[in-house]
Amino acid sequence: MIRTEEMLLNVGPQHPSTHGVFRLVIKIDGEIITEAKPVIGYLHRGTEKLAENLQYTQIIPYTDRMDYVSAMTTNYVFCHAVETLAGIEVPERAEYIRVISMELSRIASHLVWFGTFLLDLGAVSPFLFAFREREMILNFLNELTGARLTFNYMRVGGVKWDVPEGWLEKVKDFIPYMREQLSGYHNLAIGNEIVQSRLKGIGKYTPKEAISYSLSGANLRCTGIHSDVRKIKPYSIYEHFNFKEAIRNEGDCWSRLECRIEEISESLNIIEQAIEQFPKTGEILGKVPKIIKAPPGETYVSIESPRGEISCYIASDGKKEPYRVKFRRPSFHNLQILPKLLIGQNISNLIVILGAIDIILGEVDG
Amino acid sequence: MSGIAKGFQYTLNQLTKEKVTYDYPRKPIPLPDRFRGIQKFHPEKCIVCNQCMSICPTGCINLTGKKHPDPTKRGKIIDTYDLNFETCILCDLCTEVCPTGAITMTNNFELAEYSRDGLLKNLQWLDENDENIREESIL
Amino acid sequence: MADEKNIGELKKEAAAKAKAAALAKLNREKEQKDKNTVQKSSTSGPVVKINANVRKSQEIKTKIDDVENKKDFAKEKATTTVKANPTVQQTKGSAKEYKDEEKEKAIALAKEKVAAAAKAKGTSSSVAGITNEISDKKIEVSSVNQPLLDLIKKEVGNNLGSNIIEELYINKLSKDIPTLIVNKNNFYKLAKVLKENKNLDFDYFNHLHGTDFQTHMEVYIQIRSYKNGYDLALKTKLNREYPEVDSLTSLWEGASWPESEAFDLLGIKFNGNPDLHRIFLGESWVGHPLRKDYQPYEEEVVSE
Numbered sequence: 001m002i003r004t005e006e007m008l009l010n011v012g013p014q015h016p017s018t019h020g021v022f023r024l025v026i027k028i029d030g031e032i033i034t035e036a037k038p039v040i041g042y043l044h045r046g047t048e049k050l051a052e053n054l055q056y057t058q059i060i061p062y063t064d065r066m067d068y069v070s071a072m073t074t075n076y077v078f079c080h081a082v083e084t085l086a087g088i089e090v091p092e093r094a095e096y097i098r099v100i101s102m103e104l105s106r107i108a109s110h111l112v113w114f115g116t117f118l119l120d121l122g123a124v125s126p127f128l129f130a131f132r133e134r135e136m137i138l139n140f141l142n143e144l145t146g147a148r149l150t151f152n153y154m155r156v157g158g159v160k161w162d163v164p165e166g167w168l169e170k171v172k173d174f175i176p177y178m179r180e181q182l183s184g185y186h187n188l189a190i191g192n193e194i195v196q197s198r199l200k201g202i203g204k205y206t207p208k209e210a211i212s213y214s215l216s217g218a219n220l221r222c223t224g225i226h227s228d229v230r231k232i233k234p235y236s237i238y239e240h241f242n243f244k245e246a247i248r249n250e251g252d253c254w255s256r257l258e259c260r261i262e263e264i265s266e267s268l269n270i271i272e273q274a275i276e277q278f279p280k281t282g283e284i285l286g287k288v289p290k291i292i293k294a295p296p297g298e299t300y301v302s303i304e305s306p307r308g309e310i311s312c313y314i315a316s317d318g319k320k321e322p323y324r325v326k327f328r329r330p331s332f333h334n335l336q337i338l339p340k341l342l343i344g345q346n347i348s349n350l351i352v353i354l355g356a357i358d359i360i361l362g363e364v365d366g
Numbered sequence: 367m368s369g370i371a372k373g374f375q376y377t378l379n380q381l382t383k384e385k386v387t388y389d390y391p392r393k394p395i396p397l398p399d400r401f402r403g404i405q406k407f408h409p410e411k412c413i414v415c416n417q418c419m420s421i422c423p424t425g426c427i428n429l430t431g432k433k434h435p436d437p438t439k440r441g442k443i444i445d446t447y448d449l450n451f452e453t454c455i456l457c458d459l460c461t462e463v464c465p466t467g468a469i470t471m472t473n474n475f476e477l478a479e480y481s482r483d484g485l486l487k488n489l490q491w492l493d494e495n496d497e498n499i500r501e502e503s504i505l
Numbered sequence: 506m507a508d509e510k511n512i513g514e515l516k517k518e519a520a521a522k523a524k525a526a527a528l529a530k531l532n533r534e535k536e537q538k539d540k541n542t543v544q545k546s547s548t549s550g551p552v553v554k555i556n557a558n559v560r561k562s563q564e565i566k567t568k569i570d571d572v573e574n575k576k577d578f579a580k581e582k583a584t585t586t587v588k589a590n591p592t593v594q595q596t597k598g599s600a601k602e603y604k605d606e607e608k609e610k611a612i613a614l615a616k617e618k619v620a621a622a623a624k625a626k627g628t629s630s631s632v633a634g635i636t637n638e639i640s641d642k643k644i645e646v647s648s649v650n651q652p653l654l655d656l657i658k659k660e661v662g663n664n665l666g667s668n669i670i671e672e673l674y675i676n677k678l679s680k681d682i683p684t685l686i687v688n689k690n691n692f693y694k695l696a697k698v699l700k701e702n703k704n705l706d707f708d709y710f711n712h713l714h715g716t717d718f719q720t721h722m723e724v725y726i727q728i729r730s731y732k733n734g735y736d737l738a739l740k741t742k743l744n745r746e747y748p749e750v751d752s753l754t755s756l757w758e759g760a761s762w763p764e765s766e767a768f769d770l771l772g773i774k775f776n777g778n779p780d781l782h783r784i785f786l787g788e789s790w791v792g793h794p795l796r797k798d799y800q801p802y803e804e805e806v807v808s809e
Contacts (some may be wrong), residue, residue, distance in 0.1 A: 041785035061457035148398035192369035214759025
């Protein structure tokens with residue numbers, strides 16, 4: 001019998017596959033993980049504290065920096081919360097622009113995840129291809145908003161810019177191209193036996209565990225629970241579109257990959273329909289006073305971000321600054337299950353399990 | 367093993383495709399008109415309304431005005447205008463609130479300096495930053 | 506900071522005002538009830554209609570706010586505070602009125618009330634008190650989530666007695682979410698019932714956060730039942746100096762980190778959480794930044 005000794009190993013905070021500054025202290029017995037403790041907070045910037053001294057419009061740029069891979073959804077959840085609280089109507093055209101930009105953002109986010117996740121597995125070329133397509137989306141968003149990542153595009157009551165001339169046509173042309181690329185990805189990596197054998201059955205949990213750990217997004221839907229906020233509590237104009245909720249039943253890393261890939265194609269469907277229904281004329285900003293004051297009270301709204309259910313709580317005392325702002329950040333909640341998943345696993349599966357959760361550290365730390 | 371063969375086929379097919387990478391430092395990167403780069407300041411348009419200073423979420427703008435030198439005219443003109451690019455996040459809110467368009471974005475984005483003090487830009491520097499100015503405005 | 510009125514006070518004010526309004530309303534309704542025959546209508550019909558009405562009145566409200574923003578700020582404030590928790594008193598009032606009656610009867614009455622309200626709305630035509638009129642309407646309008654609220658009341662009443670819930674209302678500003686306020690000593694007990702009751706089955710822990718309201722601390726949680734499609738907000742008030750409450754980690758494992766977050770940033774202690782630690786700032790940090798009176802230990806770095 002070979003005697004093994006327990007060893008303490010620090011993964012991160014500057015480990016490339018943690019996708020940010022995330023530290024994981026693990027104890028390993030041979031190659032088997034016996035204990036895992038995530039350490040977070042390296043990127044805590046105190047957005048909630050900063051927001052207490054800022055006007056509603058001024059908070060929007062800060063929300064960009066929470067989930068910096070799909071800033072559009074974080075932008076939206078904050079604006080949506082203020083609109084709900086103050087009872088501001090958003091013009092339909094603005095809602096269409098918002099949905100198109102959010103779904104583009106979602107695709108870009110899933111592409112980053114897809115590329116980096118396979119990079120973690122050791123497959124280098126899918127990363128390059130995924131980023132090629134993402135670059136096209138970022139160029140669209142750059143053209144629309146003037147920035148590639150930190151958009152600061154949504155405003156309370158609408159959006160900042162109208163769509164530029166010819167932009168919708170370009171996005172429309174992108175849809176069939178992206179569909180073709182998705183089947184290309186399938187040939188390249190998703191259909192590959194090595195990738196599949198590396199992911200199937202790894203990091204498995206039951207629906208009950210998923211619910212108990214407050215998972216959301218693809219992490220919850222991979223266990224067969226219908227939890228897409230766009231479907232169960234429709235917001236914005238998502239009721240106008242016909243799309244499927246990506247559901248799998250296995251609950252392992254492979255099903256999470258499948259869920260996200262399906263979400264990309266569903267997002268393409270939504271964009272296609274949105275461009276078809278796009279109102280030709282109309283306002284892009286509702287009737288909003290120059291200095292927004294929300295009535296005293298509190299509100300809590302949820303939307304579906306690429307990583308799961310993102311929500312915003314605002315308590316207002318009637319001033320132009322909010323009294324308290326709080327975000328439910330899906331990555332933060334999703335990461336909680338990690339120690340449980342890691343115990344008993346081989347160390348080579350650590351990065352796979354961590355990658356499949358899809359965390360963004362800016363969001364974990366707030 | 368067919369998966370690996372398919373993968374190789376996909377990769378080989380890409381060889382004939384057009385290059386997608388940028389030749390950036392040698393060739394300037396193409397940017398859309400709306401791109402939010404370093405601000406350009408027009409001192410002659412400024413009416414010292416202080417709106418950009420108060421909307422700035424990071425408080426990186428500092429400005430002072432002085433009385434109009436022509437006694438027949440009312441109002442103020444700009445005296446100093448300092449923008450601290452250590453904290454500026456190029457969020458574009460200052461250009462959004464400006465009633466006269468005295469501050470606009472440009473497509474220039476290269477800001478590297480050897481010292482942090484170099485990132486504090488004054489009125490003259492911002493005035494001279496007059497290339498690739500954004501044409502579209504939401505006024 | 507000195508003149509800042511905190512939300513707690515505002516709420517109290519609002520509650521008092523709305524209570525008076527609701528009582529007046531109830532009396533009026535009683536009179537009307539005698540006159541009107543019972544109007545039979547499907548549940549969905551009037552609710553949808555009423556919702557449209559809420560929308561409309563909100564629209565009007567914002568318009569008025571725009572115009573009168575500066576003119577009579579005080580008045581606006583008063584009306585909006587009433588708007589903030591309009592159904593509290595409705596439910597409270599109805600609880601008093603129909604305490605011994607059957608539940609079905611109560612629902613029928615509620616329906617009737619809505620019908621009467623709709624009628625009253627149509628007839629009233631005073632232009633002068635338009636803002637008051639709108640706020641009156643707000644109190645009457647029933648919500649789509651009213652049946653859920655009644656169900657929760659019934660189930661909690663059966664399990665823990667009806668006195669356990671301090672306040673129970675529908676938060677119109679938060680997409681009509683039923684909200685419960687409970688004493689901190691009963692917080693865990695109530696959460697356990699909400700989770701384990703077969704008819705409610707709130708198995709998903711959505712969110713937890715704390716807020717410093719200067720007079721007290723508040724812990725706000727939101728839970729969901731994916732099986733039934735219910736959402737519920739639960740709040741409890743804590744002493745500001747020694748904020749302590751029972752941890753919910755034994756019910757929902759997912760509550761652990763959010764509790765640590767509230768502990769770190771506000772200093773709320775969750776008794777029974779095995780892994781309560783300063784999750785973001787580290788154990789050596791002094792003070793709790795999200796408290797309103799927080800003084801930074803170190804001055805921030807300023808480059809001038």
